[in-house]
Amino acid sequence: MKQDYTLELESDNNFSVLNRIINILNRRRVRIKKMMAHENESDFRRGGVIMLLHTTADMMDRVKDQLEKLIEVDKVAFYEGSGKYVDLIEQVVDVD
Amino acid sequence: MDALLTKTESKTAAPVKKQITGAEVLLRCLVAENVKTIFGYPGGAIMPVYDALYHYADQLEHLLVRHEQGAIHAAQGFARATGKTGVVFATSGPGATNLVTGLADALIDSTPLVCITGQVFAHLLGTDAFQEVDVINTTLPATKWNVQVAEAKDIPNAVAKAFYIAKTGRQGPVLIDITKNAQNELIDEFEYKSCEKIRTYRAKPELQQTQVQAAAQLINNAKRPYILAGQGILLSEASAELKAFSEKTGIPVACTLLGLGCFPTDHPNYVGFLGMHGNYGPNILTNECDVLIGIGMRFDDRVTGNVSKYAKQAKVVHIDIDKAEINKIIKTEAFVHADAKEALKALTVACNKNTHAEWIDKFTKLNGTEYEKVIHHEFNATGEIKMAEVIHQLSNLTKGEAVVVTDVGQHQMVTSRYYKLKNPRTHITSGGAGTMGFSLPAAMGAKVGVPEKQVVAVIGDGGYQMTVQELGTIMQYKIPVKILVLNNNFLGMVRQWQQLFHGKRYSFTEMENPDFVKLAQAYNINAAKVEKREDLKSAIQTMLDSKTSYFLEVVVGKEDNVFPMVPAGAGVGDVLLEAPANR
Numbered sequence: 278m279k280q281d282y283t284l285e286l287e288s289d290n291n292f293s294v295l296n297r298i299i300n301i302l303n304r305r306r307v308r309i310k311k312m313m314a315h316e317n318e319s320d321f322r323r324g325g326v327i328m329l330l331h332t333t334a335d336m337m338d339r340v341k342d343q344l345e346k347l348i349e350v351d352k353v354a355f356y357e358g359s360g361k362y363v364d365l366i367e368q369v370v371d372v373d
Numbered sequence: 374m375d376a377l378l379t380k381t382e383s384k385t386a387a388p389v390k391k392q393i394t395g396a397e398v399l400l401r402c403l404v405a406e407n408v409k410t411i412f413g414y415p416g417g418a419i420m421p422v423y424d425a426l427y428h429y430a431d432q433l434e435h436l437l438v439r440h441e442q443g444a445i446h447a448a449q450g451f452a453r454a455t456g457k458t459g460v461v462f463a464t465s466g467p468g469a470t471n472l473v474t475g476l477a478d479a480l481i482d483s484t485p486l487v488c489i490t491g492q493v494f495a496h497l498l499g500t501d502a503f504q505e506v507d508v509i510n511t512t513l514p515a516t517k518w519n520v521q522v523a524e525a526k527d528i529p530n531a532v533a534k535a536f537y538i539a540k541t542g543r544q545g546p547v548l549i550d551i552t553k554n555a556q557n558e559l560i561d562e563f564e565y566k567s568c569e570k571i572r573t574y575r576a577k578p579e580l581q582q583t584q585v586q587a588a589a590q591l592i593n594n595a596k597r598p599y600i601l602a603g604q605g606i607l608l609s610e611a612s613a614e615l616k617a618f619s620e621k622t623g624i625p626v627a628c629t630l631l632g633l634g635c636f637p638t639d640h641p642n643y644v645g646f647l648g649m650h651g652n653y654g655p656n657i658l659t660n661e662c663d664v665l666i667g668i669g670m671r672f673d674d675r676v677t678g679n680v681s682k683y684a685k686q687a688k689v690v691h692i693d694i695d696k697a698e699i700n701k702i703i704k705t706e707a708f709v710h711a712d713a714k715e716a717l718k719a720l721t722v723a724c725n726k727n728t729h730a731e732w733i734d735k736f737t738k739l740n741g742t743e744y745e746k747v748i749h750h751e752f753n754a755t756g757e758i759k760m761a762e763v764i765h766q767l768s769n770l771t772k773g774e775a776v777v778v779t780d781v782g783q784h785q786m787v788t789s790r791y792y793k794l795k796n797p798r799t800h801i802t803s804g805g806a807g808t809m810g811f812s813l814p815a816a817m818g819a820k821v822g823v824p825e826k827q828v829v830a831v832i833g834d835g836g837y838q839m840t841v842q843e844l845g846t847i848m849q850y851k852i853p854v855k856i857l858v859l860n861n862n863f864l865g866m867v868r869q870w871q872q873l874f875h876g877k878r879y880s881f882t883e884m885e886n887p888d889f890v891k892l893a894q895a896y897n898i899n900a901a902k903v904e905k906r907e908d909l910k911s912a913i914q915t916m917l918d919s920k921t922s923y924f925l926e927v928v929v930g931k932e933d934n935v936f937p938m939v940p941a942g943a944g945v946g947d948v949l950l951e952a953p954a955n956r
Contacts, residue, residue, distance in 0.1 A: 342697035
């Protein structure tokens, strides 16, 4: 059954890294409801993405494994529902 | 070698500083990575690199192919035959996009490549300049990693990372796109440092003993265990470890298409080739084993057939270096996320000595049924020559010791079934991508990589014509590769499906072919054609005995089919030994 998931990802902030992340979702037809990408305030060479996705639990497991394979990606986590999405966005905005 | 494309700047009271171009920096990096062979094709945006290459002919052998697709398949063949990373040069725009098929093929088949493409000047990026294509985004889904370099100083680090990424973890293709200004730019001489670690990249998982013990417990308690061996065995050079594991535990081994060669076909524990056109026993007994052990394989749909009917009774143990493959298709009871060699060593220690003679005998009996119903007829046919007997002869005459490089289609399945491989890295084919046109350039690259071995390209008449231009490369560099075309004047596998599943409507699969012998001769390649069975053996022997490249066309039955076959959508247990009566 499909539901909302919040995806949190940390990576190097290279050209095309966002495309690589989106490509993994697009290829598997995972719906992106909301998204925020950011450089880290303390180090512009690192960054992150916070996404609200709508898909199945099985697909989230697969997407996580694929994202972790990306060379520049450091850390991937996901949470059920949209509540965490708002929290994470606020954390980034507060830092900025 | 002294820097050739240098500029010396002398300042008062300062040491003399030598500078070299980005193009030469690249070549020095390749030399430092122990690259000896490059397959490529020049063009405007990579001309500085080719200009520098002119001076490096004593250190870097470059083979000028006839099409960039030929270059990348040649590099794939080279990599698969040698275990080294294949290197490709191409220019921007169409030169780079012509690599895409090979990149996708290498990605799915885990082949280590480093491809260097030239790119327009950095200030022209995004202006739709001549031969400008967004190569990074075009190749992004078809590479393990890619990077654009716009300054010469960044070239060494990019090359070091590229070789490290291509050859570690689950191996794969990497592309470096270098703008022309970066190739021309002068920078100070440098000291090359190979890459040993990337902060965000986990190249090799650490073997977890808890995973090994959980897997070993299932294996030790199994009554009917069964190993599916994939290319991961070859990539981690674990053939000896697989043999030791199988011999200690008594577990039968079947190979996937890309795993062929990782376990000797004449070993008593070898039970056959898996998959859609695999052997009868390995397919049927997938649904009777109690523990299924997949090693370095990814449960491809050509192996599993209909997943909902696949090994439902079995507890599955999956060993793979790529965590994303574990539980992707088949849910596992236990897994070992590790390099196959390390995992097999640990499992051999953790598993009990055992025998499974009765269980192996079941494979033998089912394979005997296949022999009676299929193979016996293929080898003792009258009338038109069968593909199977050609490969059977080739296998006998080479004692199973040649490197066979196949394309995609019926001839590929027949070769996989009937060529009795004995050694690792002697079977090269396009597996996951199923790329027609792969074989001829891949065989060429393989022969360049292992010149001491007999290399035979086995190709259908359709795939041969997709990259036939590489006969020019074979001619120019006198590459003594043998080319065996099985000609049925059809796109045979598509025709077989049209016959069996589309009411025998042969929609655009029949081909009118040129005179292949004359075509080869036009490239100064000795050539012959066989149409009669009595001439077959001597014709193959003549081909094998040739010291130069040789082309042999064998005219085979137009409407021969490959059986056994697991029909699309069926389970492996539904494997057919012959066509249904009404087809």
